[in-house]
Amino acid sequence: DGGITQSPKYLFRKEGQNVTLSCEQNLNHDAMYWYRQDPGQGLRLIYYSQIVNDFQKGDIAEGYSVSREKKESFPLTVTSAQKNPTAFYLCASKDRVSSYNEQFFGPGTRLTVL
Amino acid sequence: AQSVSQHNHHVILSEAASLELGCNYSYGGTVNLFWYVQYPGQHLQLLLKYFSGDPLVKGIKGFEAEFIKSKFSFNLRKPSVQWSDTAEYFCAVIEVISSGSARQLTFGSGTQLTVLP
Numbered sequence: 508d509g510g511i512t513q514s515p516k517y518l519f520r521k522e523g524q525n526v527t528l529s530c531e532q533n534l535n536h537d538a539m540y541w542y543r544q545d546p547g548q549g550l551r552l553i554y555y556s557q558i559v560n561d562f563q564k565g566d567i568a569e570g571y572s573v574s575r576e577k578k579e580s581f582p583l584t585v586t587s588a589q590k591n592p593t594a595f596y597l598c599a600s601k602d603r604v605s606s607y608n609e610q611f612f613g614p615g616t617r618l619t620v621l
Numbered sequence: 622a623q624s625v626s627q628h629n630h631h632v633i634l635s636e637a638a639s640l641e642l643g644c645n646y647s648y649g650g651t652v653n654l655f656w657y658v659q660y661p662g663q664h665l666q667l668l669l670k671y672f673s674g675d676p677l678v679k680g681i682k683g684f685e686a687e688f689i690k691s692k693f694s695f696n697l698r699k700p701s702v703q704w705s706d707t708a709e710y711f712c713a714v715i716e717v718i719s720s721g722s723a724r725q726l727t728f729g730s731g732t733q734l735t736v737l738p
Contacts, residue, residue: 547630547731549730549731550711550728552725552726555725565725608715609667612665612666614663
């Protein structure tokens with residue numbers, strides 16, 4: 508089955524700790540994205556990557572970091588610098604070369620800072 | 622910057638009622654438009670999309686949306702809702718800069734639809 512997997516589904520973190528969220532896709536998509544979803548605010552773009560070894564900041568990148576060493580993987584690190592990290596995090600991917608700009612989403616990771 | 626407005630934050634309907642969810646965007650150029658749905662505990666999934674051509678697009682599960690360029694709107698409709706339509710609905714817009722190139726997807730804040738049995 509082709510798709511996007513995110514792990515873990517639920518994650519708990521103590522204040523001051525960094526934590527890494529996993530995102531893997533086997534759709535052979537070039538572009539990958541990380542969003543943060545908060546109640547009443549929709550999805551906000553954290554980081555995106557159009558190609559391996561390259562990534563760009565989105566609208567709310569402060570306190571987050573990413574890497575894109577492989578086409579299939581785009582992990583997101585939530586650092587201790589992120590002031591309010593408790594949220595639902597969604598990863599998405601898109602076939603960059605396609606004329607259709609449809610993104611496909613993973614199941615999400617719910618991060619709670621204790 | 623591009624913005625997307627969904628004015629209805631929470632809509633409550635009885636089964637068989639008609640649905641219309643509003644979506645307005647701010648960009649004056651060429652856009653691609655999407656409606657995504659998030660059922661409880663499930664992935665965000667695409668309901669329908671508009672790229673060009675007929676401004677009335679049909680999606681899955683009986684949903685449709687109409688692109689009205691003059692009003693910068695892309696409202697979602699369904700003639701008769703079911704209890705299983707209870708979900709959160711997101712409108713999303715992407716600005717097309719040139720052929721094959723676009724800015725990033727911008728989402729509205731979402732509308733929670735509750736359908737009462």
